[in-house]
Amino acid sequence: MYRVFHSIIRMPNDVPSDSAVPMDIAEVYSELFPLLKEDGEFIGVVDEAGTTLQMMYQSEDDLYWFEVPCPEKAGAYGMALIFDEAADFLRSLDGLIPREGYPNFSFSSW
Numbered sequence: 138m139y140r141v142f143h144s145i146i147r148m149p150n151d152v153p154s155d156s157a158v159p160m161d162i163a164e165v166y167s168e169l170f171p172l173l174k175e176d177g178e179f180i181g182v183v184d185e186a187g188t189t190l191q192m193m194y195q196s197e198d199d200l201y202w203f204e205v206p207c208p209e210k211a212g213a214y215g216m217a218l219i220f221d222e223a224a225d226f227l228r229s230l231d232g233l234i235p236r237e238g239y240p241n242f243s244f245s246s247w
Contacts, residue, residue, distance in 0.1 A: 140183040141165055145172045157183055162230045170227055173201065188234040192223070205238045212246040214238025 140157035148169075152158055160168075162182075169180050173194040182190045191213075193202045201223035204215030214237055218226060226239075238244075 138185075139165070141169070141180065142183075143169055143178075143180045145169065145178045145180070146175050147172050154181055154183075154189075157181070162227065166224070166227050170224070182230070182234070184232070184234045186233055188236050190230070190234045192227070203239075203242075205234060205236065205242065207236065207244070210244070210246075212244055214242040214244050216242045 138159050138161055141160040142152045142154040142157040144151040165180065165182060170192070172178070173180065173192065174196075175194065176196050177193070179191055179193040182192075184190075189206055191204050191206065194200075195202055195217070198217070200217040200219060202215060202217050203223070203226065204213040206213045216239075
């Protein structure tokens with residue numbers, strides 16, 4: 138189970154990060170992820186250790202940006218994925234989110 142926040146135009150209300158709601162990954166994948174279609178829309182998933190994985194749609198490139206923010210390093214570990222890759226990645230989440238991202242994520246400073 139994760140805590141989830143989001144800003145999605147087609148949802149009646151945004152859920153801010155300080156009011157994240159409990160959801161499992163199957164719910165995030167089936168209920169929220171398909172709605173990411175506009176620039177600036179995002180979903181954040183927080184694990185029990187407090188590590189966040191954020192995902193955002195980038196319409197210009199038709200990609201989904203996934204990142205693990207790392208405030209202590211003033212940046213984030215991330216990677217852009219096409220829809221099918223993003224869906225597979227999201228479905229594979231299980232347990233804790235690695236603080237330094239997943240394999241193939243690269244670090245970018247803010």
